[in-house]
Structure formats: structure tokens, C-alpha cells
Amino acid sequence: MTMKTIEIILNGYKEKVPENITIDKLISFFHEKDSHVIVELNNKYVSPHTYSSVVVSDGDRVEFINPDFGG
Amino acid sequence: MKVSAGNPSCAVLLQSELRRYNRQIIIPNIGKRGQRRIKKARVFVAGAGGLGSISAYYLTAAGIGYMRIVDKDRVKEENLNRQIIHWTDDIGKRKVDSAKKKLQRLNPLCTVDAVYDDIKDDTVIDLVGDCHLIVDATDNITTRRILNRASLIKAIPYIFGGVDGFNGMVTTFMPGETPCFECIFSTFVERKRLIGVIGPLPGLIASIQTLEAIKLILGMEDTLKGRLLFFSGIDMKLKEIRIERNDTCPVCSVYRKREM
Numbered sequence: 001m002t003m004k005t006i007e008i009i010l011n012g013y014k015e016k017v018p019e020n021i022t023i024d025k026l027i028s029f030f031h032e033k034d035s036h037v038i039v040e041l042n043n044k045y046v047s048p049h050t051y052s053s054v055v056v057s058d059g060d061r062v063e064f065i066n067p068d069f070g071g
Numbered sequence: 072m073k074v075s076a077g078n079p080s081c082a083v084l085l086q087s088e089l090r091r092y093n094r095q096i097i098i099p100n101i102g103k104r105g106q107r108r109i110k111k112a113r114v115f116v117a118g119a120g121g122l123g124s125i126s127a128y129y130l131t132a133a134g135i136g137y138m139r140i141v142d143k144d145r146v147k148e149e150n151l152n153r154q155i156i157h158w159t160d161d162i163g164k165r166k167v168d169s170a171k172k173k174l175q176r177l178n179p180l181c182t183v184d185a186v187y188d189d190i191k192d193d194t195v196i197d198l199v200g201d202c203h204l205i206v207d208a209t210d211n212i213t214t215r216r217i218l219n220r221a222s223l224i225k226a227i228p229y230i231f232g233g234v235d236g237f238n239g240m241v242t243t244f245m246p247g248e249t250p251c252f253e254c255i256f257s258t259f260v261e262r263k264r265l266i267g268v269i270g271p272l273p274g275l276i277a278s279i280q281t282l283e284a285i286k287l288i289l290g291m292e293d294t295l296k297g298r299l300l301f302f303s304g305i306d307m308k309l310k311e312i313r314i315e316r317n318d319t320c321p322v323c324s325v326y327r328k329r330e331m
Contacts, residue, residue: 069210070121071233071234
């Protein structure tokens with residue numbers, strides 16, 4: 001049985017990911033080494049406390065952004 | 072929420088000020104009334120490093136009436152690639168003293184209050200005093216958390232900026248209106264690593280912060296409220312992320328309950 005996939009744009013690149021994937025799973029899926037990332041979904045910030053409930057849909061644009069705290 | 076900079080009609084502009092600030096007074100959004108607001112404004116600049124070098128300089132040049140700049144660090148050689156208010160012969164001096172010396176020479180009409188001190192939980196309220204807004208020029212998350220709380224307690228804007236490598240980010244947190252620093256960054260922890268910074272990045276980010284400060288003082292709309300600007304100098308792209316209040320924010324939700 002093959003897993004259904006959807007296509008999203010991640011950091012500007014087309015990627016196939018499992019259907020109904022949540023943000024926390026997406027972070028794991030791409031083995032994001034740095035857990036200190038801001039997640040942006042369709043130009044909107046995603047709050048970390050919703051990572052396990054926000055589901056990514058086909059055609060969504062997702063960005064992992066490393067925040068900057070130097071001065 | 073509007074920045075209260077007192078009654079602008081009370082601040083009389085001297086002939087020397089009309090000459091000095093002419094190129095901004097002739098801007099319709101500013102005029103003499105706006106310049107009086109700038110003269111009446113009191114701004115807290117947290118840090119005299121890469122970001123603070125720029126924001127303190129432009130605020131002073133613009134004619135801010137009073138600026139308190141706080142830092143407890145001394146100038147090091149490795150600061151000089153980006154902290155342009157400090158020069159080679161300042162190495163070893165207190166950053167706030169080095170900054171004040173330049174700022175007073177730049178504009179003796181402004182009052183610069185240089186404080187050599189750490190910004191801590193138990194000192195921040197007194198340090199911010201009766202300033203109308205906070206410009207973040209720090210280099211760590213811990214101090215930013217402290218500034219955020221001061222902003223919420225005093226109900227004054229907190230203009231956040233940060234840089235790393237070729238990248239930088241900036242937004243304005245307005246108590247009661249927008250997310251606070253913790254709404255966005257509560258899960259982030261301090262890291263013990265040296266952050267590399269190319270000089271123009273703090274120049275760019277602090278310039279945007281200063282523009283925000285001046286716009287807030289002037290009462291202008293369309294600031295960065297609810298928008299996090301992220302600049303990548305690698306691919307020269309500017310990104311805007313919409314940010315919203317977090318109802319479960321461990322910090323500002325407490326102040327919201329107090330307001331109700």
C-alpha cells in the first residue's frame with residue numbers, strides 16, 4: 001500500500017510529503033537539525049504550541065527560518 | 072496605542088534647530104509640529120553595540136530630546152567591524168562613554184544619558200524610567216525577555232531587532248495591540264555560541280528600528296505592528312511574516328488579564 005502524498009513548497013522548493021502531515025511531523029520528516037526555527041505557513045507565523053495540530057495542505061508554502069538574536 | 076511624547080506645542084524650536092533639521096522638517100509628515108514631537112520624545116536604547124551604534128546615532132541626529140543608552144560592556148577590537156560608533160582609540164573604554172562622546176559631538180542639542188549598567192529584572196523598570204519607547208539593541212534572548220516585560224508593565228512600544236550573519240529581523244511589539252516577544256519566541260532558549268555579523272546588517276536592521284521609533288513618535292500609521300520583517304542578505308530578499316497574539320502566551324496573557 002502506497003502512502004498518499006501532497007506537494008508543498010518548502011523554503012522555495014517543491015517537495016512531496018505525506019498527506020495530512022502536521023508541522024511537527026514535517027520538521028521531523030525533513031530532519032531539520034536545528035529545532036530553533038520559526039515556521040511560516042502561507043506568509044503567516046505558526047505558533048509552536050500548535051505544531052502538532054496544524055496540518056499542511058497541498059500547494060501550501062512553508063518556510064523554516066532561523067531567527068536572529070545577535071546585535 | 073499612541074506614543075505619548077507630551078504636548079508638542081510646549082517644545083519650542085530654536086533657530087539652530089530649524090536649520091539643523093530643515094531637511095526633515097520640510098517632509099509633510101513631519102513639519103515643525105512633528106519636529107517638536109521628536110524634541111519632546113524620550114527614548115530608551117538598550118545596548119551600545121552593533122544595533123545601538125546605528126539607532127543611537129540616527130536618533131540623536133534626528134533631534135530626539137532625551138535618550139538613555141544603557142550597556143555594561145567595554146569596546147573590544149573585534150567589535151569594530153560593525154559597532155561603528157566606537158573607534159580604534161576607544162578600545163578598552165566603556166561603550167556608553169565612547170558612544171556619548173560621539174553623540175554629543177554630533178548633536179549637542181540632544182540630552183544623552185549614558186548608563187554603564189546591566190539590564191536586569193530588578194533594574195529594568197528604573198532604567199527605562201519615563202522613556203516613551205524601548206529600542207532593542209541587545210545581543211541576547213535573556214535581556215530581550217526583560218525588555219519585553221518592561222514594555223508590558225509600562226505599556227510602551229518595544230522595537231525588536233536582531234541580526235545573525237547576513238540575516239536580520241525586526242518588528243514592533245505594542246502592548247495590548249500586538250503579540251509580545253514571548254508570544255513569538257517563548258520556546259527559544261539562549262545559546263552559547265559566538266554570533267558572526269557582517270557590519271551592514273546591524274546598520275540595516277537598526278535603521279529600520281529607528282525609522283519605526285520616529286514614526287511612532289510622530290503618530291504615523293503603517294508601522295511594523297503585527298508584521299515580522301526578515302531580511303536575508305544572502306539572496307537579498309525581504310520577507311514579511313504576519314504575527315498574531317498567542318492566547319496562551321505565558322507572559323502577556325498575564326498582563327491582558329490584569330487589564331480586563
